[in-house]
Amino acid sequence: MKTTKESIIQVSLQLFAERGFDAVSTSMIANRLGITKGALYRHFESKQAIFDAIWDRMLALDAERAAEDSVPEKQYSEDAESYRNTKGHNLCEFVNNQFDFWTEHEFARNFRRMITLEQFKSPEKTKLYQDVICAGPVQYTKDIFTELGQQGKLNSAALDMGAEVLAMQLFAPLSLVIQLYDGGMSPVVLKEHLKKITKDFEERWMRDDQ
Numbered sequence: 001m002k003t004t005k006e007s008i009i010q011v012s013l014q015l016f017a018e019r020g021f022d023a024v025s026t027s028m029i030a031n032r033l034g035i036t037k038g039a040l041y042r043h044f045e046s047k048q049a050i051f052d053a054i055w056d057r058m059l060a061l062d063a064e065r066a067a068e069d070s071v072p073e074k075q076y077s078e079d080a081e082s083y084r085n086t087k088g089h090n091l092c093e094f095v096n097n098q099f100d101f102w103t104e105h106e107f108a109r110n111f112r113r114m115i116t117l118e119q120f121k122s123p124e125k126t127k128l129y130q131d132v133i134c135a136g137p138v139q140y141t142k143d144i145f146t147e148l149g150q151q152g153k154l155n156s157a158a159l160d161m162g163a164e165v166l167a168m169q170l171f172a173p174l175s176l177v178i179q180l181y182d183g184g185m186s187p188v189v190l191k192e193h194l195k196k197i198t199k200d201f202e203e204r205w206m207r208d209d210q
Contacts, residue, residue: 005043007033009057010107012050017110020117021051021125058111058132065101069094076143083147088154088206091144092198095174099194103181112178133175141167148206158205166205173197 011032015024026047030040044050063073070090072082101108112133119129130136145163148154158166177190 005053008040008043008050009053012047013054013107013110013114016051016054017113017117020121021047021114022118022121054111057107061105061108065097066094069097072140072144075140083143084151086144086147088148089202091141092170092202095170095198096191096195098174099177099181099187099191102178103187137171138164138167141170153207154205155207161205170198170201 008029012024012029015028015032024047026037026040029047029050030037033040044053066073071086071094072079074082076083102112103109115125115129115132118125120126142163145154145158145166149159149163154166161169173194177194181187181190
């Protein structure tokens with residue numbers, strides 16, 4: 001079988017998810033693919049270059065996911081207008097669909113596992129994990145809620161709560177159900193629980209006329 005950049009990216013990510021980035025060598029990647037290191041280097045000059053390609057793919061997939069649910073694809077500083085046009089209901093649906101993305105989409109699932117393994121190994125990996133899984137999603141959601149509040153699409157109790165606390169309330173259940181999934185709990189049950197939580201969130205904090 002002809003080795004392509006795509007096959008190298010996929011196999012490398014599988015190994016990184018199994019063992020962690022630092023524990024995998026280019027020799028191990030080449031052996032898994034059944035090729036020589038020279039053949040590997042014809043596509044990528046280093047293991048870091050492979051990781052960079054994985055990261056680029058992850059960013060593209062994340063943007064596609066956001067577009068499917070009509071929520072912002074970029075950071076607020078890059079596209080404030082899309083945050084102003086986002087509906088609260090779409091954001092709640094996005095959270096539900098993120099569970100499927102992080103648990104069922106093979107590439108996203110392996111990427112999440114990889115950065116979970118790597119998160120404490122360097123400040124750079126810690127920041128990457130936070131940007132993707134924790135602090136990044138909270139900031140993203142906070143920016144959306146800030147815009148919804150300014151447009152009168154949140155009720156008074158939500159405004160009193162504050163955009164950052166609302167963001168944490170919405171994303172905390174997603175983080176928990178993913179961890180429960182990793183522990184072996186039924187994804188069908190977890191998805192139903194998450195849907196109930198996000199529906200209650202929407203009814204509790206958002207105005208009917210949003």
